Amino acid sequence: MRWDLVIFDCDGVLVDSEPIANRVFTDLLNELGLATTLEETMRDYVGRSMASCMAIVGERLGRPVPDGFVDAFRNRTADAFRAELHAVPGIEAALDAIADASLPTCVASSGEHRKIRLSLGLTGLLPRFDGRIFSAQDVARGKPHPDLFLHAARAMGADPSRCVVIEDSPLGVRAAVAAGMTVLGFAARTDPGTLAELGATTFDDMTRLPEMLSGTPRTSSRRTEEGLKRD
Ligand SMILES: [Mg+2]
CATH class of the missing domain: 1.10.150.240 (Putative phosphatase; domain 2)
Structure with a gap:
């Protein structure tokens, strides 16, 4: 994919x-x-x-x-x-690999713009996302509604069905699933079972993100494959 x-x-x-x-x-x-x-x-x-x-x-x-x-x-x-505040361990290397693969990225957060910029600035990550940051402030309804992710996809010129969301909270996973997007659930501090039940493919080591992005099937096609196996 x-x-x-x-x-x-x-x-x-x-x-x-x-x-x-x-x-x-x-x-x-x-x-x-x-x-x-x-x-x-x-x-x-x-x-x-x-x-x-x-x-x-x-x-x-x-x-x-x-x-x-x-x-x-x-x-x-x-x-x-x-x-x-520190960056999540392994995120810089993961972002380097994603940049090397020329995959477009953006941020979509429930936080306010000022807080997102502070957090990313303090951890040195801001230059990687500057100009591609979306906040719940930008839409009428925040997560778990799909509005913020759909707004980000539209602004970036992306088809929602070809977007993958990296989320750690149950509300965020629900929002991404509602937007018709594939979700990778980062469960280092959240319960992986809960994220998986809501539709995420879970992982707990950020250094694995690049391989997950290259190997994760789209949610819809995975379900189709499972359906075919059962028949
Ligand atoms: Mg979160």
Whole structure:
């Protein structure tokens, strides 16, 4: 399969940001009086847009989220990223190999543009994607809706059925499947069984990405082959 486009999620796929951002978010929820564990934050908020996260928090609080909560989260996360953020191990070599194969790439993230650029800038990855970064801010509905991935494909001139998405969150896998795209589920920090159930082919070592891109059949053709074998 010669892909039209390789679409990368940002958090958890390019940069190892989820442990940091979720720790900060959990601290803020507890300070707000909403007793929350890190595990609950990872389960309930990972992969969502900020607007979607705030809707959930407001519902659980039973009152509007106070002014300043989002700004506090942004500021504290940015400080923590500056101190701690690293690229996902193996991603630079994988991106080198993908560039050598002349495969077009882009980023499609639930994060806001400012945060995506900060994360990629701090980890040295920004020059690899500059001008090809898409955010949930750009569309009406974020993941798990397909809008962001379809928007990225359209902007890049790619046929969705010939796009492959690299995702680490269940919501992101659902969005990519809904967009009719093939999904490789990066399960270094997420449950591979959950990603696979949702339709992803999973892997947990980013250095394997180039070989997976050259060997992964399209979701539809794999299903057809399995169907033929059963008959
Ligand atoms: Mg992610």
